[in-house]
Amino acid sequence: FWVKIQHARPEGSKLRAGKGMNLPDSQLNVSSLTPTDISHLTFIAKHADAVQMSFVNSAHDVTLLDEALSRVKGDHLGIVLKIETRRGFENLPSMLLTAMRRPKVGVMIARGDLAVECGYERLAEVQEEILSVCEAAHVPVIWATQVLENLAQKGMPSRAEISDAVMAHRAECVMLNKGPHVIEALGVLDSILKRMEQHQTKKRALLRALRLAQNGR
Known part of the structure; x- marks a missing residue:
């Protein structure tokens, strides 16, 4: 098929091999669980604690994974x-109900593909809804994609990155990407999250006494 580039950087962009393609306006009847995935499950069941399902789109996808794990004695x-897709976001409640038949379930907000699928201007709203649904279901959330990316890669964070790391406090887990300064990024993230523990739990403000007010007495 033909691909038409409608937007790129002024200096141009490269299409590299092995990259994914998002089709947000199309509903593809393709299973998220591939034969290769299934072949790996035997090893995973013996050596891992959990398995992550990428591009999960429906409760049926979750059922397929559950059945495949049962066949390889991976019920634990x-x-x-x-x-990471619009369809996955829209079907999250039904997917959670299916997944919660198992004792351990989590959700990752993969904000890279999700932004492409839903639109960058909607990403903030979408991630808030995912956090709310998962909090109601008592399901832990992993906050992922480009958290403190500049700090991990270049050693200096942007102001927006710091604000984003603050928002990550509402999740149970935050994922950092690798980089030459990732240890420093981990320390900064740890400091931010510890400070935020005093102000907020999940999406609820704790209304802690402000240090400004205390110092002004």
């Missing part, structure tokens, strides 16, 4: 639903 494994 936790599963993480990686939400």
Whole structure:
């Protein structure tokens, strides 16, 4: 098929091999669980604690994974639903109900593909809804994609990155990407999250006494 580039950087962009393609306006009747995935499950069941399902789109996808894990004696494994498509976001409630038949379930907000699928201007709203649904279901959330990316890669964070790391406090887990300064990024993230523990739990403000008010007495 033909691909038409409608937007690129002024200096141009490269299409590299092995990259994915998002089709947000199309509903593809393709299973998220591939034959290669299934062939790996035997090893995973013996050596891992959990399995993450990428591009999960429906409760049927979750059922297929659950059945495949049962066949390889992987009923003890936790599963993480990686939400990275519009369809996956829209079907999250039904997917959670299916996944919660297992004892251990988590959700990853994969904000890279999710932004492409839903639109960058909607990403903030979408991630808030995922956090709310998972909090109601008592399902832990992994906050992922480009958290403190500049700091991990270049050693200096942007102001927006710091604000984003603050927002990550509402999740149970935050994922950092690798980089030459990732240890420093981990320390900064730890400091931010510890400070935020005094101000907020999940999406609820704790209304802690402000140091400004205390110092002004």
